[in-house]
Amino acid sequence: MEKNEICVIYGKDYKEMTKKILRTSELAELIPSKDTLVGIKPNLVSPSEASYGATTHPEIVAGILEYLQENGFQRMVILEGSWVGDRTSDALEICGYRSLCERYGVEFWDTQKDGSYQEECRGMKLNLCDSVRKIEFLVNVPVWKGHCQTKITCALKNLKGLIPNSEKRRFHSMGLHAPIAHLNCGIHQDFIVVDHICGDLDFEDGGNPVVCDRILTARDPVLCDAYVCEKMHYRLEEVPYVGLAQDLGVGSADLSKLVLHSCQEVEEELPYARKIVELRDAVEEVESCSACYGYLIPALDRLREEGKFSMLREKICIGQGYRGKTGELGIGNCTRKFRHSLEGCPPTENQIYDFLKEFLER
Known part of the structure; x- marks a missing residue:
């Protein structure tokens, strides 16, 4: 899979869909070796089931784990930290990730309990969770959804779960957009699996899910988010962190160079109303x-x-x-x-x- 490509698959069997799209995307070929420590970063913003429209479906992560194990990879961890005000441990239970980790024999790293270090992120010093330095290949698994402050949240913003709570608060005092863009200079996501099953197009905490039954893969988080902006009827300038990330060299927002591989010829339009x-x-x-x-x-x-x-x-x-x-x-x-x-x-x-x-x- 090339960096200017996005793959999309539709259906109801989310685990098998995930495995199929990973085979199409040739994820195994992108990971340096079988001994590489692969970190899988879902969105567990709060303790709510994925059907509510806020958190990553555990079936998708199950598909990633099965695909990797079937291809000979054994060193995998899941890592995440919920937003300020909720405990990751509660989300781990309610979202089905505790049983998922037990079933596949993988560790879960709660980044809310992690130490931190300061990283120079292209002109902005940010505090990152210690877990980030341990991961050798990061698979980001965001939910495609709306956000009450930044309008959309997907690949780029999902990395906020890898910073301490104190830094999350500071991000808001800095206006969110610039620190999100710079964060993606300090944390490199190697592969993206987008949960577009039923994300809430209004709120990052869910409650108004819009069923789309889609999973996407990408390698460029900027291109991925630019595509999400277009499909949600936002101009790129309405979501500044996407353009800022492009300016910082994180990726490309040029949709004219996008190669989209879809299992269906016609995609449903998302509603304009927010x-x-x-x-x-x-x-x-x-x-x-x-x-x-x-x-x-x-x-x-x-x-x-x-x-x-x-x-x-x-x-x-x-x-x-x-x-x-x-x-x-x-x-x-x-x-x-x-x-x-x-x-x-x-x-x-x-x-x-x-x-x-x-x-x-x-």
């Missing part, structure tokens, strides 16, 4: 963490469905940029000095919903 686009005008966000913002938007959507969203007259403030400041209505510990503020780091979707509903009905 809940985040419709609801974000009610929010004043400054350096907010993904979990906090990611729980706010679904709570607002619930209020809209109940006809209460139109009652909102105050902007909802959220994010680290409000620490120590005062205001009227805020979400999270960073707005604790506001007149009306909901504590939590992060507060849950239900807590935000109840808080805002009470605020609107007072």
Whole structure:
């Protein structure tokens, strides 16, 4: 498989689909030797089943493991760290990865419990988890989905699970896009298997899955994400970290050179509508963490469905940029000095919903 290629397969048997597309992509030929330590990095952002639209289907990772073992590779690990506010250990259980690791005899490295080191990433110093230095060939297994702050998340952003929680918070204070691009200079992903089974096109934490039943493979994370942008009807400039990563030499966003291998001649178009686009005008966000913002938007959507969203007259403030400041209505510990503020780091979707509903009905 060449770096300007993307392969796609459709179906319902996700494990066998994965094995088939890996054979087509000739993954085994890309790994230096049978003794290479292969790291498999899924998206386990939170403890929710893959059908919810946020996390990587364990059947896909099972297909990767079976394919590698059948081709004589025995040194594999799965590594990941959930977002700030959730424990990876909970996601490991609920998402089915504990039993997966036991079935295939592979270790799971929880990067939330990892040490860290500083790496120079093309002009930006970032803290990476120690596990990164141990991996010799990284297989990234992101979920194709929307994101309430960066609009899309796929190959490039999925590497955030390989940095400490403290660095995840710092990424948000830096505006996300630049550090995500530079992160991909410090961590090289060798191969990408995209879970496009039922990702949520609005929220990175799921809840509104869109069934597509597709798996893709790629070698260039920039090309992969540029393709995702196009299919989700975003211009490249609307997702700045993709272009920034290209400028830093991570890969190419030039879709005119893309060679797409598909099992079907016609691909279904994804919907244009985005809940985040419709609801974000009610929010004043400054350096907010993904979990906090990611729980706010679904709570607002619930209020809209109940006809209460139109009652909102105050902007909802959220994010680290409000620490120590005062205001009227805020979400999270960073707005604790506001007149009306909901504590939590992060507060849950239900807590935000109840808080805002009470605020609107007072």
